Amino acid sequence: MQSTPGDTPGSNPHAAPGSLVEFIRTDRQTTGYVLAGLSALLLVLAAWTVYKAARPVDAAEPDKPKKADDPFSLDESPVKVKDPGRNDFIVGAVDAVAAFVVTASIAAWWFVTIPPLTEKGQRTQARKLILWVTGELGALLIIAGVWYFYRWSGALTDWLDKGQEKQARWVLFPLLMVVVGDAIVFIGMQPARAEERDNAKLRKLVYGTNVGLAVLLLFEALVVFNVFIGPRLPNRLDVTGDGFYSLSSGSQEFLKRLDQPATLYAILPEGSRGSDDIKRLLQTCQDVSGGKVQVKIISPVANKGDFKALVAKYPVLEANETGVLVTVGEDEKRHTFIREDEFSQRDPGGAPGADPGRSFVGEARVMRELLFLTENEKKAVVYFTQQAGELALEPSPEGEVGPNASAAKLKTYLERNYLEVKPLRFDPAAPKVPDDATVVVVAEPTAPLAEAHVAALRQYMTEPRGTKKGKLIVLASARYGPKDKVIATGLEGLLAEFGTRLGDRLVMSEVTRELELDPEVAMVIFSPMAQRARHPVAVALGDKSVFVAPGWRPVAAVPGAPTFKALPLLITSPGRANWLEDERPRDLRRIVTELNTSPQIRAMKQLTDNPRPVGVVVSEGESGRVAVFGNGLIISDGIVRQGRDAGDPITFDLMGGTVDWLRDRPLLNFGTEPKKYKTFTLPATADETRGLWFPLLFALMVVTGAGASVYLVRRRAA
Known part of the structure; x- marks a missing residue:
C-alpha cells in the first residue's frame, strides 16, 4: 500500500x-x-x-434530632x-x-x-x-x-x-x-x-x-x-530528655493485654498545660492499646449536649466538672472519675518560702484505675500477721512504736494501689487464716511464731480453697535473742517444704575503700539468674535497684520440692567479701583477725568473694507461691525517713511488685514515678547576638549569590 x-x-x-x-x-x-x-x-x-x-x-433508624x-x-x-x-x-x-x-x-x-x-x-x-x-x-x-x-x-x-x-x-x-x-x-x-x-x-x-x-x-x-x-504509629514523638510523654514498659504491657474495652472521656478545658498533658497521656494509651482503649475529648463548653448526656448516665460528674471519666466493659457500667487536679501533685521538700514545684502523676493514676476496674472492682486482701512482734500497721508516735517497728507507710502505699491491707491476729482457740486472704505477709518477727500459728499458715499454704492457693511473703532480718544468738522465726520447716531455706545467721561484708559501710550493712541487687529468667519483678526493677540495709539473713534455694521452682531473686552486691555470723558481732577487730589467720574459721563462717543470695521466690507452674527476703527493715517506716529522694522508696515497689506477681497480675507501678515539671531557661550569653546577626548575614549572602548568578547568566546569553 x-x-x-x-x-x-x-x-x-x-x-x-x-x-x-x-x-x-x-x-x-x-x-x-x-x-x-x-x-x-x-x-x-x-x-x-x-x-x-x-x-x-x-424501618430505618430515625434521624437523630439536633x-x-x-x-x-x-x-x-x-x-x-x-x-x-x-x-x-x-x-x-x-x-x-x-x-x-x-x-x-x-x-x-x-x-x-x-x-x-x-x-x-x-x-x-x-x-x-x-x-x-x-x-x-x-x-x-x-x-x-x-x-x-x-x-x-x-x-x-x-x-x-x-x-x-x-x-x-x-x-x-x-x-x-x-x-x-x-x-x-x-x-x-x-x-x-x-x-x-x-x-x-x-x-x-x-x-x-x-x-x-x-x-x-x-x-x-x-x-x-x-x-x-x-x-x-505513635501519635506524637516524645523528644523530651526524661521521656515525659512516654509510658513505662509495665503500663504498655498492661494496655496490650487488656481483655475488656475501655473508654476514657477527657472532660477538660482548652489551653492549659495540664489539660494538654492529660490529653497527650490518654492519646498515648490509645495508641499503645491497639484499639482496646478509646479516647473521647469532650469540652464542657463546646460539647454541652454530650456533657449533659454523660452527667445523666454518670451522676459522679454532677460534682466534678473537669477530669477524666474511666469506663470499662461493653456496657460502660463500671466507671470511676479522676479529677483534673489529681493528675499532678506538689513536690515535697524545697527551701523555706520557695515553690517546690509540681510533678505529673497521671500515668500511675490512670493505670491503677484501669487495673481496678478490669478486676471487677474487687480488691485483693493482704494480711500482715501480728503475733510475734512483727511490723505494726497502724502509725504510732515515735517512742511507743519506733519507725523500725512500723509499716504504716507501706500500708498506705499498698492501699493506694487498690489492695486491702488487714492485720492478722489468730484466734487463740482455733487459729486460721481468713478465707478472703489473697496474700499473707510475715514481716520482721522479733520472736519465733507459735507452732499453732505455723500450723495455720501451713494449712493455708497446702490446702487449696476452691481454685485459690495460698500465697506467702516472709521478710525477716537477723534478730538477736539470749546470748546474742540470731533467733529462728519458726517458719523454717514450712519454708523448707517449698524449697527455701531461711538462715539463722547474719550476713557480714568487708569494709572497702570504695564503700565505707558498716560491715552489718549489705548492698543488695537483683541476681543475674533472675534477670536471665525474665522474672517480672527483676525485669521491672533490676536496672535501677540497689537495696542498702543492715541485718540481712542468707536465703537459699534447696532441693527436695519437685513441684516447686525456687529462684534466687536478691543477692549481695559483688566486689565485697562476705561471711556469716551466728551471733551479734561485738568485736569486729577480733573477727577480722580470726578470718585472716584461721582457715578453719573462714570455712566455718563461709567467707567468700562471691555474691550471696538473700532473697528467693518460689513458683508452682506459672503461678507464684512464696517469696522470702532476708530483711524486713527494708519495708519499715524507718526506710522512708532515711530516704533522701521524694516519693516512695524503691523497696515499696519491691513489695508491691511481689504482691502483684503472687496474684498473677501485671506489675504496673514500676517506672511510673512522678514526672517533674521543669522550666528551661536559655542562658543569657553572647549567643543572643549571634542568633540575631547570623540569620541576617546568611540571608544577605544568599541574595547576593542569587543576584550574581542571574547577572552572569544574562551576560553569557548576551
Whole structure:
C-alpha cells in the first residue's frame, strides 16, 4: 500500500501503532457495536440500581434530632454499615446513568463521524477515542469509589479498631473501585503518548490526564498512610530528655493485654498545660492499646449536649466538672472519675518560702484505675500477721512504736494501689487464716511464731480453697535473742517444704575503700539468674535497684520440692567479701583477725568473694507461691525517713511488685514515678547576638549569590 500524503515514514518512531489502535482504525463498525454493547450493559446496571433504590426498605433508624442546646452540632459518629442502603443505590444509579450517557454518546458519534482520509489521522482519532472512553469511565469509577469510601467510613473503625473482619469489605470495595479507575485511566492514556510530540491537542489531553492522575495517586497514598499505617504509629514523638510523654514498659504491657474495652472521656478545658498533658497521656494509651482503649475529648463548653448526656448516665460528674471519666466493659457500667487536679501533685521538700514545684502523676493514676476496674472492682486482701512482734500497721508516735517497728507507710502505699491491707491476729482457740486472704505477709518477727500459728499458715499454704492457693511473703532480718544468738522465726520447716531455706545467721561484708559501710550493712541487687529468667519483678526493677540495709539473713534455694521452682531473686552486691555470723558481732577487730589467720574459721563462717543470695521466690507452674527476703527493715517506716529522694522508696515497689506477681497480675507501678515539671531557661550569653546577626548575614549572602548568578547568566546569553 502506498503512503498517503499525510504519512512520513520514520518521522516519529514512537508513534508505532498498537494492535488495539489498528483494530479500531480498520474495523470501525465492530468498534461502534462494542461501544453500543458497553452502553447497554451500563444501562442495565443503571436500571438494577434504580430498582434497588426504589424498593421498600425496612424501618430505618430515625434521624437523630439536633440537640436543643446546640442546634449546630454535627453527628460525628461514623455510619455503621450492614448492607447498602437506598442512598447508596441512588448514587450508584447516577454514576451508572452518567457512564451510559458517555458511552452511548461516544458510540453515536463514532457511527456518524466520517473517518479521516489518512492512516495517521485515523490512528489519531482511534487514540482520542480510547482516551475519551477510558478517561470518562475511569473518572466516574473513581468518583463513586471516593464517595462510597466516605459513606462507609464507619466500617473502617469496626475493622481496624474492633477487629470485625467482615466489615473490611466495605472499606476494600471502594478502594478497589478507585484503584481500578486509576488503572483504566492510565492504560487508556498510553496509546495517545505515541503522538504527544506531534499533536498539540493530544499532548494537552495526555498531560492534563497525567497531572490529574498524579494528584489522585498522591491523594490515595495519603489516605492509605493515614488510614492504615498512621494508626499503627505513635501519635506524637516524645523528644523530651526524661521521656515525659512516654509510658513505662509495665503500663504498655498492661494496655496490650487488656481483655475488656475501655473508654476514657477527657472532660477538660482548652489551653492549659495540664489539660494538654492529660490529653497527650490518654492519646498515648490509645495508641499503645491497639484499639482496646478509646479516647473521647469532650469540652464542657463546646460539647454541652454530650456533657449533659454523660452527667445523666454518670451522676459522679454532677460534682466534678473537669477530669477524666474511666469506663470499662461493653456496657460502660463500671466507671470511676479522676479529677483534673489529681493528675499532678506538689513536690515535697524545697527551701523555706520557695515553690517546690509540681510533678505529673497521671500515668500511675490512670493505670491503677484501669487495673481496678478490669478486676471487677474487687480488691485483693493482704494480711500482715501480728503475733510475734512483727511490723505494726497502724502509725504510732515515735517512742511507743519506733519507725523500725512500723509499716504504716507501706500500708498506705499498698492501699493506694487498690489492695486491702488487714492485720492478722489468730484466734487463740482455733487459729486460721481468713478465707478472703489473697496474700499473707510475715514481716520482721522479733520472736519465733507459735507452732499453732505455723500450723495455720501451713494449712493455708497446702490446702487449696476452691481454685485459690495460698500465697506467702516472709521478710525477716537477723534478730538477736539470749546470748546474742540470731533467733529462728519458726517458719523454717514450712519454708523448707517449698524449697527455701531461711538462715539463722547474719550476713557480714568487708569494709572497702570504695564503700565505707558498716560491715552489718549489705548492698543488695537483683541476681543475674533472675534477670536471665525474665522474672517480672527483676525485669521491672533490676536496672535501677540497689537495696542498702543492715541485718540481712542468707536465703537459699534447696532441693527436695519437685513441684516447686525456687529462684534466687536478691543477692549481695559483688566486689565485697562476705561471711556469716551466728551471733551479734561485738568485736569486729577480733573477727577480722580470726578470718585472716584461721582457715578453719573462714570455712566455718563461709567467707567468700562471691555474691550471696538473700532473697528467693518460689513458683508452682506459672503461678507464684512464696517469696522470702532476708530483711524486713527494708519495708519499715524507718526506710522512708532515711530516704533522701521524694516519693516512695524503691523497696515499696519491691513489695508491691511481689504482691502483684503472687496474684498473677501485671506489675504496673514500676517506672511510673512522678514526672517533674521543669522550666528551661536559655542562658543569657553572647549567643543572643549571634542568633540575631547570623540569620541576617546568611540571608544577605544568599541574595547576593542569587543576584550574581542571574547577572552572569544574562551576560553569557548576551
